[in-house]
Amino acid sequence: MQFTLEDITADEVERRMAVYGPLADTVRDLIDAVIRTEVDETVVTEANARLTAVVESLRANQIDGAFGVRHTAEGIGMPWGNAVIGLRNAIAPPLQVLKHPDGLVTADFTLGAAYEGPPGCVHGGVCAMLLDHVLGQAGSADDVPCYTGTLKMRYLRPTRLGPLHAEAIITEREGRKKIVRGAISDADGETVTAEGVFIVPKDWAGVMPESARIPPR
Numbered sequence: 001m002q003f004t005l006e007d008i009t010a011d012e013v014e015r016r017m018a019v020y021g022p023l024a025d026t027v028r029d030l031i032d033a034v035i036r037t038e039v040d041e042t043v044v045t046e047a048n049a050r051l052t053a054v055v056e057s058l059r060a061n062q063i064d065g066a067f068g069v070r071h072t073a074e075g076i077g078m079p080w081g082n083a084v085i086g087l088r089n090a091i092a093p094p095l096q097v098l099k100h101p102d103g104l105v106t107a108d109f110t111l112g113a114a115y116e117g118p119p120g121c122v123h124g125g126v127c128a129m130l131l132d133h134v135l136g137q138a139g140s141a142d143d144v145p146c147y148t149g150t151l152k153m154r155y156l157r158p159t160r161l162g163p164l165h166a167e168a169i170i171t172e173r174e175g176r177k178k179i180v181r182g183a184i185s186d187a188d189g190e191t192v193t194a195e196g197v198f199i200v201p202k203d204w205a206g207v208m209p210e211s212a213r214i215p216p217r
């Protein structure tokens, strides 16, 4: 596992965000359109040919493997391939996780057709993925990073697709273990609660450079 330092300015980060963010937004919209379209099948076949050409143009120059977790010397995080918050990842909703002074982290987001499990409702695995991340960021809100060791979910009632809220906070500490609790809620209250044991790896300071320890937005 490697955290990568990219020697670029904050302005350059902003510039790249303005280029790649809209591309991922369009692909996110594409995913939704592919699920919900009812157009004539010839239009679908034509769209596939055009998209295949677009994919080929983007693959003309690409990195090997995944994006990694990159950061600048000023501590600006660029986890842009991340499955939950990745700016360049169209699979990510993406969540924008806010860190509050008391250690609470929160995220408000909307899930559409791409995240369906039971009819009209969020897939239980998607809830677990989002809570793993939100609890993980809460666990790292003290700037000491931790891995998910154990994550326990309680599904109280179905989570309808639409606008949702998630939050989490560290509730207990014991040695290298942090107990983190959190939940996903809709307008009527909590739908899923989670409790996780997050563990600070023995060698975390060696694995993660100081400049990468600010939880990325």
Ligand SMILES: CCCCC/C=C\C/C=C\C/C=C\C/C=C\CCCC(=O)SCCNC(=O)CCNC(=O)[C@H](O)C(C)(C)COP(=O)(O)OP(=O)(O)OC[C@H]1O[C@@H](n2cnc3c(N)ncnc32)[C@H](O)[C@@H]1OP(=O)(O)O
Pocket (backbone or CB within 6 Å): 069, 079, 082, 132, 133, 134, 135, 136, 137, 140, 145, 146, 147, 148, 149, 150, 175, 176, 177, 197, 199, 200, 201, 202, 204, 207, 208, 215, 216
């Ligand atoms: C440096 C990590 C940073 C990760 C960053 C990731 C992404 C960055 C992008 C944006 C990030 C912003 C913030 C972070 C946000 C989200 C984070 C998401 C987190 C994840 O998505 S991360 C992926 C899934 N995660 C794994 O891939 C872990 C694989 N696993 C291991 O790497 C080891 O397994 C490890 C390190 C967990 C433990 O290894 P170890 O050798 O340190 O443990 P050891 O035996 O010394 O035990 C010490 C004490 O923990 C207890 N203990 C041990 N294991 C336990 C378990 N599983 N559950 C409950 N308790 C456990 C023992 O019982 C003992 O307790 P006691 O002291 O009381 O006896």
